Amino acid sequence: MNAGKKPCLSGRGVTKEFGFGRNKTVAVDGVDFDFYEGEIISIVGESGSGKTTLAKMLLGLINATEGDIFFQGKKRNIGSHRKKKEYWKSIQAIFQDPFSSYNTFNKIDSVLLDCIRMRGGGRLPREKKIELMTEACSFVNLKFEELTNKYPFELSGGQQQRLMIARIFLLKPQILLADEPTSMIDACSRTTILDTLMQLRDEIGMTPIFITHDIGLAYYVSDTVYIMERGKFVESGTADQVILNPKKPYTQRLINDVPKIYEEWDLSTV
Numbered sequence: 001m002n003a004g005k006k007p008c009l010s011g012r013g014v015t016k017e018f019g020f021g022r023n024k025t026v027a028v029d030g031v032d033f034d035f036y037e038g039e040i041i042s043i044v045g046e047s048g049s050g051k052t053t054l055a056k057m058l059l060g061l062i063n064a065t066e067g068d069i070f071f072q073g074k075k076r077n078i079g080s081h082r083k084k085k086e087y088w089k090s091i092q093a094i095f096q097d098p099f100s101s102y103n104t105f106n107k108i109d110s111v112l113l114d115c116i117r118m119r120g121g122g123r124l125p126r127e128k129k130i131e132l133m134t135e136a137c138s139f140v141n142l143k144f145e146e147l148t149n150k151y152p153f154e155l156s157g158g159q160q161q162r163l164m165i166a167r168i169f170l171l172k173p174q175i176l177l178a179d180e181p182t183s184m185i186d187a188c189s190r191t192t193i194l195d196t197l198m199q200l201r202d203e204i205g206m207t208p209i210f211i212t213h214d215i216g217l218a219y220y221v222s223d224t225v226y227i228m229e230r231g232k233f234v235e236s237g238t239a240d241q242v243i244l245n246p247k248k249p250y251t252q253r254l255i256n257d258v259p260k261i262y263e264e265w266d267l268s269t270v
């Protein structure tokens with residue numbers, strides 16, 4: 001399926017250990033992966049399987065204990081703060097807990113202005129900046145004029161998650177790590193958010209990586225699925241291969257846990 005394509009993000013033996021001795025946890029245990037540009041990827045696993053830890057390493061928020069991460073075919077080198085900032089133009093994330101991603105002292109307009117600045121638009125006239133922020137907010141069904149004087153913590157969890165997507169709209173990264181991007185949202189708005197992310201993917205050509213415990217969501221959105229169990233990738237392949245024809249009992253268990261909402265899909269037949 002990916003013949004001739006280049007991976008945008010790869011890992012070899014990527015490992016993260018926390019603690020020492022008897023308190024040691026191997027959160028991510030020597031994973032290998034090749035994520036290809038334009039593909040929609042899902043990483044699925046139960047709570048505590050290491051998904052967020054892997055996402056943080058991919059983003060460069062924490063260092064791997066062992067192993068290498070390759071970005072666009074080259075070993076990633078983001079040692080300095082300047083290199084990290086450059087890297088974050090290409091890769092961004094939406095986290096499980098949106099509140100933790102915002103600086104408490106910044107109002108919403110300054111959160112969005114930062115994104116414009118990161119994309120090199122710092123010197124644009126004020127009206128143009130407002131136009132861009134308004135467009136980004138309306139893309140996720142938020143009204144910019146109602147938000148300007150507010151802080152992110154004054155929004156509901158779902159609104160915060162939508163604000164994160166508005167940031168992505170402005171930042172236009174090549175890769176988006178979406179770690180349970182709909183955890184704070186009701187089932188109905190959830191479909192809207194997923195559709196919005198897909199629309200964004202078509203619009204700016206980014207590669208989304210969904211991180212979730214919900215294999216039904218993975219089946220719904222992705223081309224390629226990686227199944228994570230206790231820090232390891234135990235199975236991977238196309239969504240049909242992995243989810244309609246699972247090889248591991250663990251994958252089958254994740255499928256059995258799929259909530260009833262997905263029953264109308266083909267999953268009900270496995």
Ligand SMILES: Nc1ncnc2c1ncn2[C@@H]1O[C@H](COP(=O)(O)OP(=O)(O)OP(=O)(O)O)[C@@H](O)[C@H]1O
Nearest residue numbers: 018025027045046047048049050051052053054213
């Ligand atoms: N900063 C940390 N210090 C110590 N242990 C940690 C730390 N972060 C994560 N862990 C441990 O690493 C393991 C993996 O955690 P992680 O948050 O990556 O799981 P997850 O798959 O994202 O789970 P969830 O679906 O609940 O979000 C867990 O056992 C967790 O307790």
Ligand SMILES: [Mg+2]
Nearest residue numbers: 051052053096
């Ligand atoms: Mg997590």
